[in-house]
Each structure stands twice: as structure tokens, then as C-alpha cells.
Amino acid sequence: MxxxxxxxxxxxxxxxxxxxxxxxxxxxxxxxxxxxxxxGGGSTAGLVxxxxxxxxxxxxxxxKAMDGFQKALAAAQAHNDNSLLLxxxxxxxxxxxxxxxxxxxxxxxxxxxxxxxxxxxxDLNTRHHRAALLQMAAALRAREPGDARDYCTEALRxxxxxxxxxxxxxxxxxxxxxxxxxxxxxxxxxxxxxxxGAGQALGDRLAQMEAMDGAARCLEALRLQGRICNCRxxxxxxxxxxxxxxxxxxxxxxxxxxxxxxxYSALGDAAGAARVTRSALxxxxxxxxxxxxxxxxxxxxxxxxxxxxxxxxxxLPESWSRRSARGAAGGAECAECASPRGPRAPxxxxxxxxxxxxxxxxxxxxxxxxxxLNSIFSDHSSQQATSSV
Ligand SMILES: [Zn+2]
Ligand SMILES: [Zn+2]
Numbered sequence: 414m415x416x417x418x419x420x421x422x423x424x425x426x427x428x429x430x431x432x433x434x435x436x437x438x439x440x441x442x443x444x445x446x447x448x449x450x451x452x453g454g455g456s457t458a459g460l461v462x463x464x465x466x467x468x469x470x471x472x473x474x475x476x477k478a479m480d481g482f483q484k485a486l487a488a489a490q491a492h493n494d495n496s497l498l499l500x501x502x503x504x505x506x507x508x509x510x511x512x513x514x515x516x517x518x519x520x521x522x523x524x525x526x527x528x529x530x531x532x533x534x535x536d537l538n539t540r541h542h543r544a545a546l547l548q549m550a551a552a553l554r555a556r557e558p559g560d561a562r563d564y565c566t567e568a569l570r571x572x573x574x575x576x577x578x579x580x581x582x583x584x585x586x587x588x589x590x591x592x593x594x595x596x597x598x599x600x601x602x603x604x605x606x607x608x609x610g611a612g613q614a615l616g617d618r619l620a621q622m623e624a625m626d627g628a629a630r631c632l633e634a635l636r637l638q639g640r641i642c643n644c645r646x647x648x649x650x651x652x653x654x655x656x657x658x659x660x661x662x663x664x665x666x667x668x669x670x671x672x673x674x675x676x677y678s679a680l681g682d683a684a685g686a687a688r689v690t691r692s693a694l695x696x697x698x699x700x701x702x703x704x705x706x707x708x709x710x711x712x713x714x715x716x717x718x719x720x721x722x723x724x725x726x727x728x729l730p731e732s733w734s735r736r737s738a739r740g741a742a743g744g745a746e747c748a749e750c751a752s753p754r755g756p757r758a759p760x761x762x763x764x765x766x767x768x769x770x771x772x773x774x775x776x777x778x779x780x781x782x783x784x785x786l787n788s789i790f791s792d793h794s795s796q797q798a799t800s801s802v
Contacts, residue, residue: 459488459497463504470508471619473663475699475709476749478508480721499528499541503548510552511664512699512709512723518552525549543571543580550587558591565591582611582620589627593634602631622660625653626669633672636679647676664709667696702749703728722749 466481482505489497506521526549529542550564565588572580589604605628612620632646650673657665670693677686698707702722708715714726730746 456488456492456494456497459485459492459494459501462488463497463500467504470504470511472661473696473699475508475512476702476720476722478504479717479723482508483717483721495528496539496541499525499545502528503541503544506548506552509715512715513712514715515552515556515712516714519549519556522549522552540575540577540580543568543575543577546571547580547583547587550584551590554587554590554594558594562588562591578611578615579617579620582608582615582617582624585611586620586624586627589624593627593631596634598631598634602628605631618656618660622653622656622662622665625649625656626665629653629669629672633675636676643676643679647673647680650676663696667693667698670696699723700749701725701728702747705748718747720747720750722747 462481462485464481466478466485469475469481470478482501485497485501485504488494489501502521502525506518506525509515509521510518522545525545526542529539529545546564546568550561550568553564554561565584568580568584569588571577572584585604586608589601589608592598592604593601605624608624609621609628612618612622612624629646629650632641632649635641636643636646650669654666654669654673657669670689674686674690674693677683677689699709700706701708701724702718702720703724706725708723708725715723716726716729717723718729724747
């Protein structure tokens, strides 16, 4: 069964590191519905903002995501809700990571890890704590793979104790990323396969998609080295494109299309290459709200304006230091807000969902496979032994 054949739904407020599941738009409609009807108020509204932010992030709508995170942050602070605060920092870390501001990504993940440790040891293994560890591993993997692996190993250990398959799938995938960056493609691929299997067993299309993307990058490396032919990467990327399209992960769809263009070129299909390149480039990329140059293509320090638009840190005016920016009106110096399109009108009130799911939409998760875990751990220790130089 392929990923796209899964068709499950999740409650929008999940609290995992990536609370987004398939049917992002359905999730958004539930979330907006909850906000619209002011269900619960207080930190519940914060959780809804967090959910909207996380879904938007997955859809590549970065300033919308930032807007949600800012609102969720304010709610968490107003209600002294540390668990919500932790989740917001995990989300913010992921946003900065995707836009390639590693410094900020690590700082936010570190804040989440601190919150996850909590005041007493009973708090040590909550799912939020595990999500914070995973996010730290994700943020560090490009810069300090050794540290990233340590965070991964700890998350894996805690996932095994808690029987948390979702954390397990993501930790194995991030461990795969670490191996890939160390150019240990064989080990990376094995990790991605395990992560894909775990994601599939859970019906977690996002986890599956992320693992598939890792595997696709490995295949691309092997293809460019001439170690495999173009067929398998072509087939695999085509399948991944379907999954990413169904999830709505725009940035990933763009990357996959560019990869496919390379494969078509290598196969001598210039027309096909031109076609997918065109559709890739038609995808809007995030831009700095002041200088309008693209952000996220190269690593650079970034910042968020009070209006939630994102800019290069270098483009931030002096007068907009963190403190003074808080209360300032965002429009004046933000090109995005000043453009005829902006500022964005608030979303129209959504129609009420016709029916809410009858059953709590998590089945019983399958048990952790000891054999998998053992092989992951032994991989780590053997790697540790060989890479201590
Ligand atoms: Zn700029
Ligand atoms: Zn703005």
C-alpha cells in the first residue's frame, strides 16, 4: 500500500512535533471553527492558533504560520501554560529551520528542551519533551551531527519507554538525515526504510513523506555519482510527488519537481525537464518582506516583524529592536503589508463542519519492534566507535 492510499484524519490539536496530518484543510476548518466559536477560550485558543500555525507551516505559508505561533505564544504566556509554550517553541524552531536560520532554530529548540525538563523528574518523559528533543536533533543535524545524534538517541530511548511510535518514526528519520549528511548513504537508506515502515504502520502520512524525501535525496546522491541508473529515482520521486501533493507540502513539491527535472534531463527528455521546471518555478517561494529577495534558499539570519511577515535580519530597521517592535504597527515599513494585496483580510468565518468524527481517530498504535530498535541502537554504537575521530 502506498502512502497516498492512506486516508485517515487526526484531531487537529495533537501536540506532536508535527501536529499536522493528512487533510490539512479539514484540520484547518476544524481549527477555525473552534476559534470562531471561541471553544474553551484561554489556552485552548492558543492550541488552536498553534494548530493553524503548524498546518500553515506544512503548506509553506510561513508568515501565516508565524502569525499563529505569535498568537499561541501570547496565549501561553498569558495563561502560564508551559506545555503550550514548549509546543510553540518547537513549532518556531521548525519554521526557522525550514527557512535555514539554524541559529534561531537551535535557540528555539533549546528553549523547548528546557521547558520539557520541567520542575520535577516526573515530567521527564512527556511526549512534548520527546518532541523538543527531536526538534533539537533536527535543528542541529546540519551543523553538529554528533550532538544531533545524541538528541536522537535520547528521543529513541524515551520513545521506546513510552511506546511512542510517532516519535520513534521521526527519530529514526532524523538519525537517517545525520547519516546522509555524513555521506553514509547505505545506513541512511536503512534508517529511512524503517521510518517509512513505522510511518505507514501508524497511518502518519507526514512521517512517511519526510522519510521518503530522505530516501529520495539518498537516491539522488547515488544517481549523481553514477552508482544507480535513473529509473528508480524517477519512479520514487514520482510517487513522492503524489504524496507531497496530497499533503499540500508546497516547498517539498517544488524540490521534488526540480529533482525530477534533473532526472528527465539525464534521460534526454528536454521537454519533460522544461515542463517540470516551469511548474516548480511557478510555486511561490517565501520572500523577505522588506527587500523582496527570496529567503530560505541560502542560510541567513532572519527575523519576524510584528505583522508576522518574515525578513532578513539585516533588513530589520534599527528602530525595530525586539522590544520596540512588540507594540508597533507592522504596516508602515513592511513591503508585504504595504502592497496592494496586504494587509491580509481576516479569513471568512468557515462553514461549520458537517459532522465531527464519531470515533477518536487514533487506532491502537502497533507495538515498537524490538528488532528495529536494537538495530538502530547498535547502528549508533557502531557508528560511535568508528566516528570518534
Ligand atoms: Zn531582506
Ligand atoms: Zn507585514
